[in-house]
Amino acid sequence: MAVEAEAAARELRATYATGKTKSFEWRSSQLKAIQKIVSLHSDEIVEALRSDLQKPEFESVVHEISGVSASCKLALKELNRWMKPQKVKTSLITFPSSAKIVSEPFGVVLVISAWNFPLLLSLDPVVGAIAAGNAVVLKPSESSPATSSLLAKLVGKYMDASAVRVVEGAVAETAALLEQKWDKILYTGGGKVGRIVLSAAAKHLTPVILELGGKCPVVVDSAVNLKVAARRIIAGKWCANSGQTCISPDYIITTKDFAPQLVNALSAQLDKFFGKEPLRSKELSSIVNIHHFNRLVKLLDDDEVSRKIVRGGERDQSNLKIAPTIISGVSTDSLLMDEEIFGPILPIITVDQIEECVGVINAKEKPLAAYLFTNDKKLEDKFVRNISAGAMIINDTVIHFFEAGLPFGGVGGSGMGAYHGKFSFDAFSHKKALLKRSFAVDISARYPPYTPGKRRFLRAVVQGNLLDILRSLYSCW
Amino acid sequence: MAVCVETAAAELRDVYSSGKTRTCEWRVSQLKAMLKIAIHHEKEIIEALNSDLGKHEHEAFLHEIAAVRSACRMALKQLHRWMKPEKVKTSMTTFPSSAEIVSEPYGVVLVISTWNYPILLSLEPVIAAISAGNAVVLKPSEVAAATSSTMSKLLGQYMDVSAVKVVEGGIQETSALLEQKWDKIFYTGNSKVGRVVLTAAAKHLTPVILELGGKCPAIVDSDINLTVAVRRIISGKWGCNSGQTCVSPDYIITTKDYASQLVDALSSELERFYGKDPVNSKDMSKIINSRHFERLSKLLDEDKVSGKIVIGGQWDKANLKIAPTVILDAPEDSLIMNEEIFGPLLPIITVNNIKDGINLITSKEKPLAAYIFTNDKKLKEEFVQRVSAGGIGVNEVTLHLAEDTLPFGGVGESGMGSYHGKFSFDAFSHKKPVLYRGFNGEISARYPPYSPRKLKFLKAVLSGDIIGIIRALLGW
Numbered sequence: 015m016a017v018e019a020e021a022a023a024r025e026l027r028a029t030y031a032t033g034k035t036k037s038f039e040w041r042s043s044q045l046k047a048i049q050k051i052v053s054l055h056s057d058e059i060v061e062a063l064r065s066d067l068q069k070p071e072f073e074s075v076v077h078e079i080s081g082v083s084a085s086c087k088l089a090l091k092e093l094n095r096w097m098k099p100q101k102v103k104t105s106l107i108t109f110p111s112s113a114k115i116v117s118e119p120f121g122v123v124l125v126i127s128a129w130n131f132p133l134l135l136s137l138d139p140v141v142g143a144i145a146a147g148n149a150v151v152l153k154p155s156e157s158s159p160a161t162s163s164l165l166a167k168l169v170g171k172y173m174d175a176s177a178v179r180v181v182e183g184a185v186a187e188t189a190a191l192l193e194q195k196w197d198k199i200l201y202t203g204g205g206k207v208g209r210i211v212l213s214a215a216a217k218h219l220t221p222v223i224l225e226l227g228g229k230c231p232v233v234v235d236s237a238v239n240l241k242v243a244a245r246r247i248i249a250g251k252w253c254a255n256s257g258q259t260c261i262s263p264d265y266i267i268t269t270k271d272f273a274p275q276l277v278n279a280l281s282a283q284l285d286k287f288f289g290k291e292p293l294r295s296k297e298l299s300s301i302v303n304i305h306h307f308n309r310l311v312k313l314l315d316d317d318e319v320s321r322k323i324v325r326g327g328e329r330d331q332s333n334l335k336i337a338p339t340i341i342s343g344v345s346t347d348s349l350l351m352d353e354e355i356f357g358p359i360l361p362i363i364t365v366d367q368i369e370e371c372v373g374v375i376n377a378k379e380k381p382l383a384a385y386l387f388t389n390d391k392k393l394e395d396k397f398v399r400n401i402s403a404g405a406m407i408i409n410d411t412v413i414h415f416f417e418a419g420l421p422f423g424g425v426g427g428s429g430m431g432a433y434h435g436k437f438s439f440d441a442f443s444h445k446k447a448l449l450k451r452s453f454a455v456d457i458s459a460r461y462p463p464y465t466p467g468k469r470r471f472l473r474a475v476v477q478g479n480l481l482d483i484l485r486s487l488y489s490c491w
Numbered sequence: 492m493a494v495c496v497e498t499a500a501a502e503l504r505d506v507y508s509s510g511k512t513r514t515c516e517w518r519v520s521q522l523k524a525m526l527k528i529a530i531h532h533e534k535e536i537i538e539a540l541n542s543d544l545g546k547h548e549h550e551a552f553l554h555e556i557a558a559v560r561s562a563c564r565m566a567l568k569q570l571h572r573w574m575k576p577e578k579v580k581t582s583m584t585t586f587p588s589s590a591e592i593v594s595e596p597y598g599v600v601l602v603i604s605t606w607n608y609p610i611l612l613s614l615e616p617v618i619a620a621i622s623a624g625n626a627v628v629l630k631p632s633e634v635a636a637a638t639s640s641t642m643s644k645l646l647g648q649y650m651d652v653s654a655v656k657v658v659e660g661g662i663q664e665t666s667a668l669l670e671q672k673w674d675k676i677f678y679t680g681n682s683k684v685g686r687v688v689l690t691a692a693a694k695h696l697t698p699v700i701l702e703l704g705g706k707c708p709a710i711v712d713s714d715i716n717l718t719v720a721v722r723r724i725i726s727g728k729w730g731c732n733s734g735q736t737c738v739s740p741d742y743i744i745t746t747k748d749y750a751s752q753l754v755d756a757l758s759s760e761l762e763r764f765y766g767k768d769p770v771n772s773k774d775m776s777k778i779i780n781s782r783h784f785e786r787l788s789k790l791l792d793e794d795k796v797s798g799k800i801v802i803g804g805q806w807d808k809a810n811l812k813i814a815p816t817v818i819l820d821a822p823e824d825s826l827i828m829n830e831e832i833f834g835p836l837l838p839i840i841t842v843n844n845i846k847d848g849i850n851l852i853t854s855k856e857k858p859l860a861a862y863i864f865t866n867d868k869k870l871k872e873e874f875v876q877r878v879s880a881g882g883i884g885v886n887e888v889t890l891h892l893a894e895d896t897l898p899f900g901g902v903g904e905s906g907m908g909s910y911h912g913k914f915s916f917d918a919f920s921h922k923k924p925v926l927y928r929g930f931n932g933e934i935s936a937r938y939p940p941y942s943p944r945k946l947k948f949l950k951a952v953l954s955g956d957i958i959g960i961i962r963a964l965l966g967w
Contacts, residue, residue, distance in 0.1 A: 212693035
């Protein structure tokens with residue numbers, strides 16, 4: 015596999031050097047090819063996602079297929095505009111001159127995808143890389159093998175294989191890829207491997223975007239429309255791959271007084287959404303594999319945790335399903351509060367005063383997203399000002415993902431860099447400064463021999479002080 | 492010093508947590524303090540630069556002091572505007588909603604500076620970090636010792652030391668600093684240490700800006716105003732710290748036919764600027780230290796190069812001075828063509844066709860800057876299209892740094908990230924999107940139990956298909 019990685023990198027570099035991927039026509043043709051993949055093969059994609067994750071067709075279409083399709087559509091519509099150099103103003107110092115910022119591709123880039131949204135998190139970055147004119151290698155996750163192999167097949171069939179390649183495999187293949195020199199890497203996954211990617215990239219001075227995770231908190235104030243809030247929390251948690259989503263609500267913070275009402279509201283809505291036997295519901299994704307299933311069950315069976323379960327806790331190992339589970343009155347040093355849960359378990363932390371949520375959240379790593387349900391503008395303001403996260407939503411969860419006008423990315427432990435919409439194009443572009451001057455005006459004050467007179471003039475120019483400039487022009491140097 | 496570094500980092504983290512550095516008042520007070528330093532201590536700074544680098548007052552003022560003042564003034568003027576959240580239009584997908592992108596500081600940041608523009612490359616990133624609301628540790632270069640100690644003294648005197656600290660020292664102190672967790676690191680220097688910084692940062696998932704170097708090429712076409720071109724090249728090379736500048740033209744490419752004219756023009760303008768005895772000219776900086784002096788003399792002494800010197804070649808070891816030196820057609824495999832020169836030596840490589848120059852440049856690592864002197868529009872366009880570099884100058888060298896509307900940074904081996912002007916504020920800010928919704932406008936199509944109709948509706952919403960939405964709503 016070292017050979018395959020090296021060959022892919024070498025061939026793509028040769029293709030990139032021809033300049034082919036920089037042309038508008040090529041980029042446009044490849045974006046259209048991706049659109050074809052998701053529109054003509056949506057049934058196969060839904061099947062693959064069902065095979066890998068028991069993902070309901072609804073989620074597959076809404077989250078993954080539509081997501082990719084919308085990205086392509088936007089890129090095709092805006093590509094001309096995005097590719098145009100941006101004119102910028104110049105100052106007295108370089109007069110007469112003109113300046114621009116030119117977007118150019120980095121070159122040959124590597125996209126390492128994840129298993130939970132294996133189509134979306136593979137193709138969405140690839141859309142960005144291609145829109146920006148790069149050649150790209152995609153390494154889908156081996157933990158979603160049906161989607162990985164479908165991607166390899168469809169990309170191989172529809173896209174320009176000399177510049178867009180899928181390399182399948184696991185740890186060994188990823189390590190081999192990371193040995194190569196790339197001009198940019200975008201990695202989606204966990205913090206541990208994120209560090210490995212960064213270290214590998216450091217050897218080649220490769221810039222990296224890391225889309226990681228974290229414990230995304232949801233703060234629920236009282237005096238809210240509890241039914242709507244509960245639905246939106248459920249939508250972001252159990253209707254998004256059974257909580258196996260980097261921006262799913264990981265834990266809730268609410269007041270001791272309000273917790274029982276919140277639990278009741280969540281419970282009532284969960285009944286409506288998944289019925290009385292959620293394990294049998296087709297609307298619930300399964301856990302991706304036995305390793306993660308066991309990890310989650312272990313969390314549930316912990317003594318401290320199991321006696322605080324207020325809803326759910328049922329599991330079906332043969333189908334790798336865990337029912338939507340809520341645990342109330344969890345302490346901040348519980349096992350559940352250690353790591354990102356990434357599953358259908360939702361702990362509730364209770365505090366005396368809702369404002370204490372800031373301290374609880376800030377004691378942890380900066381999350382990929384933080385959510386607040388409130389009608390209290392003061393609390394809202396405090397939340398936005400004092401908590402750092404990749405993104406925030408007031409009165410909803412996860413939906414910011416679909417706003418192409420907002421950058422999607424983390425900060426601190428949840429990642430670095432961002433993409434989506436034009437941010438994808440920018441993520442994969444080097445912004446090259448360009449200054450053009452003519453030979454017409456040349457200010458000899460710049461040149462030796464240096465004299466006080468020249469210095470006076472330059473001081474005045476630098477300060478932009480017209481009067482001083484004129485004064486110094488009248489003295490000789 | 493590992494102990495004081497750890498303590499310093501912990502203290503800064505406490506101060507940052509208090510929220511003090513995030514206020515507009517604090518940022519403004521610190522920027523004003525920095526401006527005071529740059530105005531009231533101009534003489535002291537010039538002396539320190541002269542002591543470290545033999546830098547002439549002219550360069551010290553123009554390249555370092557003026558630039559620092561300008562950065563302070565711009566930040567003070569623009570801070571309110573920069574700090575304002577940027578409103579963003581939202582789409583049908585989240586209707587009804589509003590959104591904005593909030594700029595927030597990363598937290599506690601580390602700036603590692605370098606020796607060639609020790610004031611500028613220390614204070615400008617610090618100004619950037621402060622304007623974005625961060626607490627900051629500055630590690631100046633020990634190689635420019637006088638400036639390092641002057642900055643330590645002045646910042647200690649004028650700035651809020653609970654949130655802005657200077658840690659002086661060498662490799663040990665830098666390593667100790669790199670062991671700590673920072674929320675962002677800004678490093679200016681060479682690519683070897685750049686890799687060390689990146690590797691250390693990886694352990695803490697710390698984002699990094701690297702301002703590195705490279706061999707900045709300058710193509711000189713025929714049919715141009717040669718006198719002006721040559722003056723600008725000289726100014727950007729020997730007029731910038733004796734070529735010890737990351738964006739100085741490192742080597743020139745011209746045609747075989749034009750080379751002799753170019754050499755003649757360089758020769759006569761160099762004499763006008765630095766006189767007949769350039770080694771003793773006070774208008775040129777010295778080489779920073781004997782290590783670099785030895786390195787540069789070695790480049791000149793190499794057999795395949797020494798015979799190709801067409802201008803200069805003289806040196807004064809005692810005073811660490813090397814005359815402006817031009818070499819014609821040093822071989823591709825010579826030392827001088829394979830490392831960043833960072834000194835007053837300028838090789839000229841000749842090609843048959845000026846376009847071959849572009850191929851030569853693209854065969855090397857991406858430089859921090861690339862220049863072309865030409866009046867040929869097509870050649871200009873091809874150069875801009877094909878040459879990837881941090882920045883490009885047409886008919887000029889180094890001056891793109893003076894434009895604060897242009898981002899300054901490298902690509903590939905020459906670095907990652909950029910700053911200057913508003914890019915400085917952005918470099919040290921996390922851009923946090925905030926989406927605001929009310930409890931109205933519930934779309935029950937989001938929720939299970941799922942149905943084909945709900946699916947149709949959502950598909951239409953996500954693709955902005957208004958007709959599709961109406962159809963789905965009407966049950967068609």
